[in-house]
Amino acid sequence: MKVFKAKMETKDYLLAGIYDRLTLLVYANTKDAQKGRNKPKMLLDILDKEKEQVNSFNSSEDFIKAKERILKNIEEKECDIDE
Structure with a gap:
């Protein structure tokens, strides 16, 4: 597939x-x-x-990078709400 x-x-x-x-x-x-x-x-x-809407990754490193990017975006949005 x-x-x-x-x-x-x-x-x-x-x-x-x-x-x-x-x-x-x-x-x-x-x-x-x-x-x-x-x-x-x-x-x-x-x-x-x-x-x-589904993502796939070729390696665990790609998954970890994407996860970190998503978490960073969430943290930035939470900081914007607090201000």
Whole structure:
């Protein structure tokens, strides 16, 4: 997965795609679809947005550097609030 920069396994993408298409087929037969309202949210879009917030690291050193940077930012923000 890392080589292809995939966020999920292929089977998960396929299952989410099948779910999305089925949802659209069911939605297409409703009165809301005829009027163009209440369109269902696509599962693939939701999953991709959630996965974008996840970070990965190539080594423990990279993780430690990122952790220190995050903690430093938090401390700086707390100092700004106290002032």
